Amino acid sequence: MLFRVMRNEWRGLAADRTLWAVTILLAAVMLFAASNGARWSALQQARHGELVAEESERLEETRAELLRIAGGGSPRSRFNDPRNPAQVGQSFAAGYALLPLAPLAPLSVGQSDLLPAHYKITLESREALFSGDELENPTNLLAGSFDVAFVVVFLYPLVILALGYNLLSGEKESGTLVLTLAQPISLSRFAAAKILAHVVVVLGLTAALMLAAAVAAGVDLGAPGAFSSLASYFGVTAVYGLFWFSLALLVNAFGRASATNAATLAGAWLTLALIIPSATALIAATLYPVPSRVEMIQAVRVAGREASERGSQLFGAYFADHPELAPEGEVDPGDYYSRRFVVEDEVSKQIAPLTERFEAQIRGQQSVVEKFRYLSPAVLAQQALNDLSGTGYARFDHFRSEVGRYADEWKAHFLPQVFRKTVFTAEALGELPRFSYRSEGAGAIAGRVGGAALMILLSAVLLLGAATSALRRYPLTG
Amino acid sequence: MVMRIARKELLEMTRDGRFRVAGGVVLLLLLTALGLGWSRHADVTAAHETAVAQEREIWEAQGEKSPHSASHYGVYAFKPTGRLAFFDTGTEAYTGVTVWLESHKQNQFLYRPARDGNTLQRFGELTAATVLQLLMPLLIILLAFSAFAGERESGTLRQVLSLGVRRRDLAIGKALGVAGALALLLVPAVLLGAAALTAATADSESGGLMRTLLLAGAYLLYLGAFVGVTLAVSARAPSARFALVGLLGFWVFVCLAAPRAATDLAKAYYPTPSAQEFAAALADEKEAGIDGVDYEDFLEARKQELLAEYGVDDVEALPINYGGWRFEVSEEYGNQFFDLHYSRLWDQFEAQDRFRQRVGFAAPLLAVRSLSMSLAGSDFAHFRWFAEQAEQYRRRLVAFLNNDMRDNAGAAAFSYRQDRRLWRQAPVFAYDAPDALWALSGQSEAVAALVLWPVLSAFLAWGAAARLKP
Numbered sequence: 001m002l003f004r005v006m007r008n009e010w011r012g013l014a015a016d017r018t019l020w021a022v023t024i025l026l027a028a029v030m031l032f033a034a035s036n037g038a039r040w041s042a043l044q045q046a047r048h049g050e051l052v053a054e055e056s057e058r059l060e061e062t063r064a065e066l067l068r069i070a071g072g073g074s075p076r077s078r079f080n081d082p083r084n085p086a087q088v089g090q091s092f093a094a095g096y097a098l099l100p101l102a103p104l105a106p107l108s109v110g111q112s113d114l115l116p117a118h119y120k121i122t123l124e125s126r127e128a129l130f131s132g133d134e135l136e137n138p139t140n141l142l143a144g145s146f147d148v149a150f151v152v153v154f155l156y157p158l159v160i161l162a163l164g165y166n167l168l169s170g171e172k173e174s175g176t177l178v179l180t181l182a183q184p185i186s187l188s189r190f191a192a193a194k195i196l197a198h199v200v201v202v203l204g205l206t207a208a209l210m211l212a213a214a215v216a217a218g219v220d221l222g223a224p225g226a227f228s229s230l231a232s233y234f235g236v237t238a239v240y241g242l243f244w245f246s247l248a249l250l251v252n253a254f255g256r257a258s259a260t261n262a263a264t265l266a267g268a269w270l271t272l273a274l275i276i277p278s279a280t281a282l283i284a285a286t287l288y289p290v291p292s293r294v295e296m297i298q299a300v301r302v303a304g305r306e307a308s309e310r311g312s313q314l315f316g317a318y319f320a321d322h323p324e325l326a327p328e329g330e331v332d333p334g335d336y337y338s339r340r341f342v343v344e345d346e347v348s349k350q351i352a353p354l355t356e357r358f359e360a361q362i363r364g365q366q367s368v369v370e371k372f373r374y375l376s377p378a379v380l381a382q383q384a385l386n387d388l389s390g391t392g393y394a395r396f397d398h399f400r401s402e403v404g405r406y407a408d409e410w411k412a413h414f415l416p417q418v419f420r421k422t423v424f425t426a427e428a429l430g431e432l433p434r435f436s437y438r439s440e441g442a443g444a445i446a447g448r449v450g451g452a453a454l455m456i457l458l459s460a461v462l463l464l465g466a467a468t469s470a471l472r473r474y475p476l477t478g
Numbered sequence: 479m480v481m482r483i484a485r486k487e488l489l490e491m492t493r494d495g496r497f498r499v500a501g502g503v504v505l506l507l508l509l510t511a512l513g514l515g516w517s518r519h520a521d522v523t524a525a526h527e528t529a530v531a532q533e534r535e536i537w538e539a540q541g542e543k544s545p546h547s548a549s550h551y552g553v554y555a556f557k558p559t560g561r562l563a564f565f566d567t568g569t570e571a572y573t574g575v576t577v578w579l580e581s582h583k584q585n586q587f588l589y590r591p592a593r594d595g596n597t598l599q600r601f602g603e604l605t606a607a608t609v610l611q612l613l614m615p616l617l618i619i620l621l622a623f624s625a626f627a628g629e630r631e632s633g634t635l636r637q638v639l640s641l642g643v644r645r646r647d648l649a650i651g652k653a654l655g656v657a658g659a660l661a662l663l664l665v666p667a668v669l670l671g672a673a674a675l676t677a678a679t680a681d682s683e684s685g686g687l688m689r690t691l692l693l694a695g696a697y698l699l700y701l702g703a704f705v706g707v708t709l710a711v712s713a714r715a716p717s718a719r720f721a722l723v724g725l726l727g728f729w730v731f732v733c734l735a736a737p738r739a740a741t742d743l744a745k746a747y748y749p750t751p752s753a754q755e756f757a758a759a760l761a762d763e764k765e766a767g768i769d770g771v772d773y774e775d776f777l778e779a780r781k782q783e784l785l786a787e788y789g790v791d792d793v794e795a796l797p798i799n800y801g802g803w804r805f806e807v808s809e810e811y812g813n814q815f816f817d818l819h820y821s822r823l824w825d826q827f828e829a830q831d832r833f834r835q836r837v838g839f840a841a842p843l844l845a846v847r848s849l850s851m852s853l854a855g856s857d858f859a860h861f862r863w864f865a866e867q868a869e870q871y872r873r874r875l876v877a878f879l880n881n882d883m884r885d886n887a888g889a890a891a892f893s894y895r896q897d898r899r900l901w902r903q904a905p906v907f908a909y910d911a912p913d914a915l916w917a918l919s920g921q922s923e924a925v926a927a928l929v930l931w932p933v934l935s936a937f938l939a940w941g942a943a944a945r946l947k948p
Contacts, residue, residue: 135756139741142568259722277598369597
């Protein structure tokens with residue numbers, strides 16, 4: 001009987017133009033989204049290529065210049081001399097730290113348009129290293145991308161609701177509900193069979209379209225972890241879909257008219273997918289306002305002035321703090337570069353409390369988000385999909401800390417040479433520390449994604465429970 | 479008759495629980511967004527004012543050094559936030575807040591506030607503007623989808639028409655009823671917003687009042703378009719259910735899909751260069767020069783002019799400091815390339831924005847969003863206006879320092895020192911905000927789309943009402 005109802009539901013869906021319209025629409029938006037994602041990924045890949053090429057070309061030129069000078073040539077100027085380790089660390093050999101694209105990157109743009117996926121590492125302070133941005137029209141950043149994750153998080157629930165808003169109310173309004181229930185089947189079994197028929201159709205369709213989108217977006221399914229990530233991507237989508245199916249069933253279980261159901265579901269979608277996330281963002285920003293960066297710049301300027309006034313007195317304290325950087329023998333406190341880095345370090349130390357306040361406020365905001373996100377399956381799904389595509393906040397945060405570590409390494413490599421006034425040579429160019437990204441580990445990502453999926457599933461189950469109990473009081477007539 | 483219909487519609491809506499709940503939520507969100515937007519805006523403005531004053535102090539207290547060193551020390555310019563930005567924050571979270579002005583270089587703006595925000599910002603910011611742009615249309619749909627279709631289903635439409643009520647009176651009455659219900663929500667919000675604004679616009683140099691009025695007009699047109707479309711669909715739809723689902727689909731297209739789709743298309747047609755490409759192209763062209771005239775040639779030509787002007791044949795014989803003069807020539811040479819490349823980049827961004835405006839003919843949200851950001855002073859064009867003024871100021875400041883060296887350093891080169899007295903005389907950056915007409919001038923397509931939509935939708939509603947089937 002269950003299967004017969006399902007088969008009948010499929011016939012109904014197939015005969016109804018809505019399903020075909022929805023299928024064509026969903027296929028069109030998925031492929032459009034896939035092509036957008038493919039374009040963005042290719043662009044980023046090309047940018048990384050440009051940076052790598054620029055860096056190796058620069059290193060080659062520096063090597064040639066060093067060999068020319070070693071052969072008796074003179075440097076172009078005092079400020080353009082690759083024998084000076086400070087200039088090498090600042091510009092000649094400054095290396096890029098790149099965040100590699102994950103295999104599913106074309107499916108979610110996530111934070112990758114806003115947060116840098118590369119930093120140029122010099123001997124500058126950390127604040128300076130991290131302040132750079134990619135060029136982008138701010139209006140583009142504001143609007144966000146039409147990517148596959150957008151289709152999944154926002155449009156796909158609407159497809160589910162458009163097909164299911166009159167699951168029972170439609171039957172009731174056309175008079176078939178009472179007739180059907182005259183057969184040996186209970187209302188809850190009937191409703192279950194109908195919703196199951198929808199689940200099979202929509203998830204089957206989505207699985208096929210998602211695979212097509214991944215292929216169209218140029219995802220290399222042979223890459224390590226790509227296929228399992230895509231499977232998880234679909235898994236999150238499926239669980240997220242179950243939530244909306246359950247919601248449609250629950251709303252139908254109250255026995256209202258189709259138009260009322262449609263309005264109620266639209267309101268629920270609006271609340272869960274748009275209002276709660278943006279209200280949470282606003283609450284977080286109000287509870288933990290991040291001070292304007294303007295304040296930070298001022299603090300750096302003031303600290304910088306005071307530190308340069310103290311100048312040479314800073315050396316003693318500096319080497320007490322950084323014994324590993326101290327060269328053997330005397331340091332020339334009059335040396336421009338030695339002085340500069342010591343002053344900069346003092347500035348970083350002075351503004352550390354302010355930097356800490358910034359980071360504490362950002363962490364505070366993020367903690368509000370972490371708590372409130374359980375209110376919205378859309379937020380959970382979006383974060384999980386970004387995590388699987390390697391474009392989530394957490395991965396960029398991890399990248400930043402990796403870059404910070406590398407920047408320290410870079411400084412530790414060059415500063416003793418600066419203080420010692422070592423003459424930099426072509427051989428030394430081959431011994432530079434290079435950046436390679438160590439990923440945060442599959443376990444961390446699986447934990448976050450699994451946790452989010454579980455929470456969505458749990459809310460779906462709760463809705464189903466509520467729907468079952470409401471169905472017992474379903475008003476068959478009136 | 480029209481008024482009686484309108485009154486009946488309004489009464490029905492205000493008694494309806496749906497309207498009370500949905501309207502209450504929208505009003506609450508609108509007031510919250512206005513209030514929090516206002517307080518955040520006040521904080522940002524205060525921080526900005528402190529910073530501007532402090533920056534000048536820092537500049538003046540930089541100590542004794544050569545004017546050229548001072549030009550390397552530079553100053554920071556801080557982008558002010560427009561007075562109406564509390565209503566529509568527009569792109570403010572995504573534009574850098576400050577730029578470092580130093581000699582030789584036009585720098586990029588730093589510190590996009592969004593990078594310091596939380597991840598949920600990307601779901602869209604809750605501002606008064608987004609409530610009006612996204613939620614109000616939905617409320618209109620909810621209020622009016624059953625205007626005709628519902629009455630047809632319940633049979634009252636047949637009765638009313640049989641009484642000889644003119645179909646078009648019915649349409650106008652229903653439109654007025656919806657408008658009245660909306661006014662119940664909008665009037666308190668508008669009064670509050672206006673009060674906040676009057677408090678803010680003590681001086682009206684950037685045309686605050688004009689901008690506010692134009693904003694109100696833009697939103698009236700936008701919401702009017704939704705009233706028209708909703709009534710037209712309700713009059714034509716076979717059932718209330720069909721009208722609602724169709725209208726919700728329309729809303730999803732206009733408010734959700736179109737802005738993102740337009741952005742991806744804009745980026746595909748008018749690609750943004752990478753920072754690396756931009757910097758490399760700038761450096762390459764600066765190296766190669768314009769029409770084969772590189773820096774050496776440029777300097778040589780200017781040097782000959784200079785020598786001729788003073789009637790000497792060697793720079794040693796000049797009564798001015800040649801080094802200071804040459805610094806300024808190198809600025810002039812470099813500025814040509816900054817002008818060229820930055821305007822190319824920014825024109826590209828404006829082409830993207832203009833493309834979005836044109837999509838406004840298909841999806842009015844894009845038109846109202848563009849116009850609203852522009853009138854609130856938080857769009858890219860206003861950012862560019864500021865950035866260009868900051869750049870002009872950079873050039874004035876650097877020229878002031880170079881010219882001091884040229885005129886007063888004599889034969890001394892780097893040993894020439896200046897102090898607080900000169901730093902104090904240096905030009906001050908006074909930002910001149912553009913007026914409302916300037917803001918409007920870049921929005922012709924958005925304005926056209928925004929006028930066309932309500933006219934077209936009223937026409938459709940009118941036509942549908944005339945052929946109303948009982």
